[in-house]
Amino acid sequence: MTATLGARPAPGRGRARARHRLTVLGFMAPAIIGFVLFFGYPLIATVVFSFTKYDLINAPEFNGLDNYTYMFKDPLLIKAITNTLWFVVVLTIARTVFALGVASVIARLKSGVGLIRTLCYLPSLAPPVAATLVFFMVLRPNGGPVDNLLGVFGIDSPLWFSDPAWAKPGITAIMLWISGDLMIIILAAILDVPQEQYEAAELDGAGPIRRWWHVTLPTISPVLLFGIVNSVILALQLFTQAVVAGSAGSGAADATGSTKYLGFPDNSTLTFPVYLYTQGFRYFDMGYAAAMATVLFIISFAVTIVLVQRMRKNSTAEEGGPGA
Amino acid sequence: MTATLAKPPVDVTADPEQPPRKRDIGGFLNWVATHAIGLALGLMFATPVVFVFLTAVMSDDQAFTADLWPREWHWENFVEVFDKAPLFQYLINSLTYSLLATAGMLISSIPAAYALAKLQWRGRNLAFLLVIGAMMLPPQVVAVPLYDTWSSLGLTGTLWPLIVPYFLFDAFSIFLLRQFMLTIPQSYVDAARVDGCSEFQALVRIIVPMAKPGIAATALFCFLFTWNDYFGPLLYTGEVKDQWTLSLALATFKGMHIVQWNSSMAVTFLTMIPAVVLFVFAQKSFVKGITFTGVKG
Numbered sequence: 001m002t003a004t005l006g007a008r009p010a011p012g013r014g015r016a017r018a019r020h021r022l023t024v025l026g027f028m029a030p031a032i033i034g035f036v037l038f039f040g041y042p043l044i045a046t047v048v049f050s051f052t053k054y055d056l057i058n059a060p061e062f063n064g065l066d067n068y069t070y071m072f073k074d075p076l077l078i079k080a081i082t083n084t085l086w087f088v089v090v091l092t093i094a095r096t097v098f099a100l101g102v103a104s105v106i107a108r109l110k111s112g113v114g115l116i117r118t119l120c121y122l123p124s125l126a127p128p129v130a131a132t133l134v135f136f137m138v139l140r141p142n143g144g145p146v147d148n149l150l151g152v153f154g155i156d157s158p159l160w161f162s163d164p165a166w167a168k169p170g171i172t173a174i175m176l177w178i179s180g181d182l183m184i185i186i187l188a189a190i191l192d193v194p195q196e197q198y199e200a201a202e203l204d205g206a207g208p209i210r211r212w213w214h215v216t217l218p219t220i221s222p223v224l225l226f227g228i229v230n231s232v233i234l235a236l237q238l239f240t241q242a243v244v245a246g247s248a249g250s251g252a253a254d255a256t257g258s259t260k261y262l263g264f265p266d267n268s269t270l271t272f273p274v275y276l277y278t279q280g281f282r283y284f285d286m287g288y289a290a291a292m293a294t295v296l297f298i299i300s301f302a303v304t305i306v307l308v309q310r311m312r313k314n315s316t317a318e319e320g321g322p323g324a
Numbered sequence: 325m326t327a328t329l330a331k332p333p334v335d336v337t338a339d340p341e342q343p344p345r346k347r348d349i350g351g352f353l354n355w356v357a358t359h360a361i362g363l364a365l366g367l368m369f370a371t372p373v374v375f376v377f378l379t380a381v382m383s384d385d386q387a388f389t390a391d392l393w394p395r396e397w398h399w400e401n402f403v404e405v406f407d408k409a410p411l412f413q414y415l416i417n418s419l420t421y422s423l424l425a426t427a428g429m430l431i432s433s434i435p436a437a438y439a440l441a442k443l444q445w446r447g448r449n450l451a452f453l454l455v456i457g458a459m460m461l462p463p464q465v466v467a468v469p470l471y472d473t474w475s476s477l478g479l480t481g482t483l484w485p486l487i488v489p490y491f492l493f494d495a496f497s498i499f500l501l502r503q504f505m506l507t508i509p510q511s512y513v514d515a516a517r518v519d520g521c522s523e524f525q526a527l528v529r530i531i532v533p534m535a536k537p538g539i540a541a542t543a544l545f546c547f548l549f550t551w552n553d554y555f556g557p558l559l560y561t562g563e564v565k566d567q568w569t570l571s572l573a574l575a576t577f578k579g580m581h582i583v584q585w586n587s588s589m590a591v592t593f594l595t596m597i598p599a600v601v602l603f604v605f606a607q608k609s610f611v612k613g614i615t616f617t618g619v620k621g
Contacts, residue, residue, distance in 0.1 A: 020445075023523045027439035028451070030432040034493025038470065039458045045469035056475065102365055108358045112366075118607070119366040121614075123373070125599035127552040127571045130592045137379060137589060138372045143390025145375045177372065181614050188615040208354075237462035240554040244575045273464040280468055281559060290468045297465045304460040308453060 043297065049290035056284050067291035077292070079267050080275035083168065087235040087271065091172055095231045096224060098176050103186040104212065117187070124180035132244040135174045136161060161249030164268035171241050171269065175234070182227050189223040190216055222310060229307045236300055239277070242269040272296060373596070380590040387586035401590045408587055409573065410566070411594075418569040421483050421557070422550040428491035429546045434539065436493075437501030438527045442513050452502070458495035463555055471559060481564040486556045496549070497542045503616045504538025505531060541613030544602055551598060570595050 050067055052060035071077050106117055123131060139146050139160045147157040158166040193216055201211045217224075243262060250264035262278055263270030270278075276296065280289025379387055380401055382394045405411060439445070440452055474485040508531060516526040532539065550556075554571050561567035574595055577588045603610055 020443075024439050024443055024445045027435040027443070027523070027527075030492045031436035031455075031498060034432065034489060034491075035454060035458065038489045038493060039454075039461065039466060042466035042469040042473075045472075046466060049468055049472075056472065105358065105361050105365060109362045110355065110359075112359065112362065116362050116366040117611075118603070119369045121611075122600060122603060123369055125548055125552075125603060125610075126596045127554070127574065127599075129552075129554050129571050129575045130595045133574065133577075133588065133592045134372045134376050137585060137592075138375055145371075145392060148390060148392065177369065180369075181617075184611055184614045185617065188611075233460055233462075237464065239464070243558075244554075247575065273462060276464050277467075277555075277559075281471070281562075286468050286472070293465045293468060296462055300460060300462055300465070301457070304457055307460070308456060311456075 046290045046293045046297065049287055050294045052287045052290075054286040054290075056286055060287070063287065067288045070288065071291065071295075076267065076270065077275060079263075080270050080272045083268065083270055084236065084238070084272040086168055087172075087238050088232055090168070091175055091235045091238075092228055092231040094172055095175060095179050095182065095234075096227045099179050099182040099186050099227060100224065103183045103190055104216070106183075106187055107190040117184070120183055121180035124178040126178065128178070128240040129244050131174055131178050132171075132241050133248065135170065135177070136245065136248045139170060139173070161245050161269075162265055164266040167245060167249065167265060167268045171238070171245055174241050174245075175238075182230065186220065186223055186227060189220040193219045222313075225310050226307070229303060229310070232303050233300060236296065236303070237273055238271050239273045242271045242274050245269055246274075373593075376589045376593050379585050380593050382586045384584050384586060387584055387589075398586070401586050402594065405587050405590045405594070409577065409591070411570070411573075411591070413566060414568050414570045414573045417483060417567060418551060418571065421486055421553075421569055422547045424487045425490040425494075425550045426543050426546045428487065429494045429497045430539070430543060432490065432492050433494055433497040433501055433542070434532065435527065436498050437505055438523075438531055440498065441502045441505035442508075442510070442526075442531065443523065455495050455498050455502075458493075459499055467559060474560065480560050482567060483557070483561060483569075485560045486550070486553070490546070494546065497546055500542045500545065500613060500616060501535070501538060504535050504541075508534050537609050537612065538616075540606060541609035541616075544606055544609060545613060548599055548602065 049060060051062060051064060053063045053066070054060035102120055106113060106120065109116065126134070138144055139157075141147055141157045141159050141162070144157070150157050160166045160170040197215050197219065198211055201215050206214060246262055246264040246269040249269075262274055262282075272292065273296070276289050276292040279285045279292065375392065378392060378394055381397050381399060382391070382401075383396055383398055386395055440448060440455070470485070471480065474480050479485055512530050512534065513526050516530045517523075521529065551569075552571055553569070554575065557567075557569045557572040558575075561569075561572065574591055577591050
């Protein structure tokens, strides 16, 4: 990123420099327009809308901090925040540990790597709606495959997407099944660990587990941090799986007019984005939805900064290299 | 694990004075254990889809039971679901969204990625940070004003609010393409400039041919992302059924349209096919692309 190769504008040549600027502008023009229209403007507008009462039909009406003060009195919002925090903690830990575990096993394989890597990765390409329905079928308590399996051990299957205590673990199971992208990223990092480091550790008498703990883990820690940040972002915006699991679980799957079923069972799948969507686009309380969006923006911005800091550190560490 | 344990049965290079038998047996058992776990993992990931498929070909009655294996194979289930819901319409909507968005993305993102990867200009680092920021932003954050705008243009209820942005700006694609282009040595671009190529010619003649695998990977991710998208179509076309995409329609299949497990699983299975086909044909691009998003950050 800091490399100054191919510095186009020759010093002292004003016209060449102006032309260079025009070229850059030409290449970037669509992106600049798109960014302003679809990110710059709506971000500012969201904050502005959050201080208004707006139903999409009548003009927005300034109402100060009403939307924000209402948040503290809204039991459903507190429920939604609790649910999303549950996912931020549980999903982040489970997804990172699971992906690391699977990648570590694949990295040790000597044959069949390609096939097993493909099998582990493919589910992450499936539409999230399909993945949710897959688990809805596999986990169904009345004779589904998992129910059959548990029956062998004499265990009663949980009710999963019909039980407030099990709906979130069920969604977490879906998210682990489709975590193949993170697995591939961690696997690539493990395979990139210089072989000499393992040989040195082996000479010191370290067994496979100690080599993994003292060599592999510290070397890939930047990628693990990426995995954690990536999982936090994923948990913060968890929407599709929650909506589909909720509506399928309630037995009234309907993409449109079934507001009362969002969050089924007992609001246990009502995540923050789902509640934002409900308020904004079912009840058309756009002002309140905008206030929630502002809160979501501040939180995800903070998380993004952690990631950018990490990348900065990396790019200074390998300065001059092709990667940034 | 080091390469010395790679070939389990006999270590050819072994010193005869220190018989490596014991270690070989240990290494062999280790090999068996690791591969057993690996195989179990692979099966664990594959079995849910196998069950979906087996349920999809069951008869209506059997699909309600706890049976895992179909008594008769009803292949026609995959055809009959097309009568139970307007799947063709949904398929055309999905293809319209995915293909147009991918085409638009290629037009808008390749030049932007080139400017971010290979041109020197003030504000480039800031621009790249904004791309990352946009990439990490939950789509729900900007949904209210965008819906408001598209609604005042009378375009809610269509897929255009989802397609048009790709012709201008797609953060993830710009990011991924830039990462790919950074791996192309600068000297190629410099050589083209010395030969009198304009920046546009350098992009079209040098960078694009060299970045083909990267462009392919980015296009695949874009296609699948839009194919899989649920929030976007729900937001803009939720009320207008004949504009639904497959992903959105699929969400309604368990319960509203179709009660039988076999039919809903047949549709579920069908929607997963494009991903598998694309992956089989472009496995290398996928793996390379996904690695780029993480390792090179």
